[in-house]
Amino acid sequence: DAKTTQPPSMDCAEGRAANLPCNHSTISGNEYVYWYRQIHSQGPQYIIHGLKNNETNEMASLIITEDRKSSTLILPHATLRDTAVYYCIVRDQTGANNLFFGTGTRLTVIP
């Protein structure tokens, strides 16, 4: 699976949009982009995934660039409960069964 690069930490004001970037320049055509988050002392939580089109669900939006070498997770109105470590994972659906998490981005939502 392709590797990802994320900033180690970010701050966001409560109520504002949080935009979390991820670089995956070596992504291959059949690899999906997944986002998970891990709130302190909890297990990781699935957020969203996509292949090439932008995706939106009740938690977040995922914007994937046209060349697919980077993506952005958007939390439209961040709340204090969104403070967590966010992991961007690139994964081949037909290959390995595990998820490779990396170290993620620690997002702190500030009141």
Next chain:
Amino acid sequence: GAGVSQTPSNKVTEKGKYVELRCDPISGHTALYWYRQSLGQGPEFLIYFQGTGAADDSGLPNDRFFAVRPEGSVSTLKIQRTERGDSAVYLCASSSRQGSGTQYFGPGTRLLVL
């Protein structure tokens, strides 16, 4: 519905002892995964079950670690002759189908080896 549950939530043991960690996946999920998370790091894959069989155990660090899933539901991770370096959070996840990237995680078991 009920999510993935793990017991115990915390385990303190002494170096050299044997421990068992239990995972109850979401009902009906055929795929089950174990991960280990050290402080400040992301979770690292240990082993994957599809049904009763271990389909991929490439992440187990050595032969002191073993996991079973005899009836295709509950799984137990077993660690023999524990070492201080085994201290970590052990996470279990399940998914409804083989190879799914959408995995549902339990809260983890915090293991401390003194």
